[in-house]
Amino acid sequence: MLEHGKIIRIISNLYTVATSNDIVDCHARGKFRNAKLTPLVGDECEVDIENNYIIDIYERRNELSRPPIANIDVALVITSCKEPDLSLNLLDKLLCNILLNHIEPIICFTKLDLLTKEELKNIQKLRQYYEHLGIKTTTNRHRYHLKKLLKNKTVVLTGQTGAGKSSLLNKLDRHLTIATGEISTALGRGKHTTRHVELYQVGKSLIADTPGFSSLELSNFTKEEIKSSFPEFNNYQCEFHNCQHTNEKKCAIKDAVAKGEILPSRYTNYLKFLKEVKPCK
Numbered sequence: 622m623l624e625h626g627k628i629i630r631i632i633s634n635l636y637t638v639a640t641s642n643d644i645v646d647c648h649a650r651g652k653f654r655n656a657k658l659t660p661l662v663g664d665e666c667e668v669d670i671e672n673n674y675i676i677d678i679y680e681r682r683n684e685l686s687r688p689p690i691a692n693i694d695v696a697l698v699i700t701s702c703k704e705p706d707l708s709l710n711l712l713d714k715l716l717c718n719i720l721l722n723h724i725e726p727i728i729c730f731t732k733l734d735l736l737t738k739e740e741l742k743n744i745q746k747l748r749q750y751y752e753h754l755g756i757k758t759t760t761n762r763h764r765y766h767l768k769k770l771l772k773n774k775t776v777v778l779t780g781q782t783g784a785g786k787s788s789l790l791n792k793l794d795r796h797l798t799i800a801t802g803e804i805s806t807a808l809g810r811g812k813h814t815t816r817h818v819e820l821y822q823v824g825k826s827l828i829a830d831t832p833g834f835s836s837l838e839l840s841n842f843t844k845e846e847i848k849s850s851f852p853e854f855n856n857y858q859c860e861f862h863n864c865q866h867t868n869e870k871k872c873a874i875k876d877a878v879a880k881g882e883i884l885p886s887r888y889t890n891y892l893k894f895l896k897e898v899k900p901c902k
């Protein structure tokens with residue numbers, strides 16, 4: 622018998638699928654391997670519930686490869702302010718990747734309790750900057766706000782290892798007991814506690830916990846795409862419409878950085894990301 626379902630968890634080659642009235646562990650048909658199609662958490666699929674096989678994957682609305690997930694409304698970028706240290710490079714890179722995959726990013730800052738008053742003010746300024754770009758921001762302290770932002774959405778948590786993704790899920794639903802990690806204070810590094818992607822029903826949202834990472838490549842995008850993923854650049858008109866905002870003598874973006882209108886970190890990260898694209902593109 623065939624039923625429609627959604628993949629909610631993948632651990633190595635075992636796929637857990639939620640159908641309308643059951644949760645079944647399945648294997649995937651070899652044909653996916655031949656078609657170079659890797660089933661992802663979030664995939665809508667057809668399952669043979671007698672033989673426990675996924676036999677078809679429906680067309681995806683969208684997908685991400687880091688973390689691997691499909692059919693997402695919102696990517697919540699869990700951004701640690703301390704332990705691990707705030708990385709604006711990773712934040713901007715994640716935003717780039719999410720925007721270019723046509724998914725809405727929302728930034729969620731964590732570990733604000735470890736900050737001094739001065740550092741907190743800086744986070745507040747950062748929040749205002751990103752909000753001004755049209756990107757919503759929140760913190761893991763504001764659970765009511767978070768629940769409102771994520772209501773009726775399929776959400777993926779993404780961000781550095783040790784940033785507090787699993788801890789946040791446990792706080793959003795007190796029935797969850799997902800393992801969370803210790804931060805080694807000596808090294809200031811996390812231990813990669815979460816090892817697989819899994820969707821959880823949390824109130825009126827479906828939220829995926831994912832393994833953290835500390836690096837991400839933007840090599841699949843073109844320079845033009847990278848440029849288009851910086852919304853603040855649209856507010857300025859350079860002399861040449863194809864200005865790369867790099868070595869050009871006159872450039873409205875560089876002027877805006879000098880005037881303090883564009884955050885220096887945003888511009889520096891833009892330059893770094895340009896260097897990561899494939900040379901042939």
Ligand SMILES: Nc1nc2c(ncn2[C@@H]2O[C@H](COP(=O)(O)OP(=O)(O)OP(=O)(O)O)[C@@H](O)[C@H]2O)c(=O)[nH]1
Pocket residue numbers: 731732733734735761780781782783784785786787788789800801802803804811812813814815816831832833834
């Ligand atoms: N002080 C403080 N600690 C936090 C906060 N959020 C999480 N932590 C702690 O940070 C550590 C790592 O949290 P996890 O939830 O395991 O982090 P993760 O993002 O799931 O990490 P990976 O699974 O490795 O990707 C745990 O010891 C948490 O208790 C916070 O807001 N403040």
Ligand SMILES: [Mg+2]
Pocket residue numbers: 786787788800801814815830831832833
């Ligand atoms: Mg985790």
Ligand SMILES: [Zn+2]
Pocket residue numbers: 859860864865866867869871872873874875
């Ligand atoms: Zn320019």
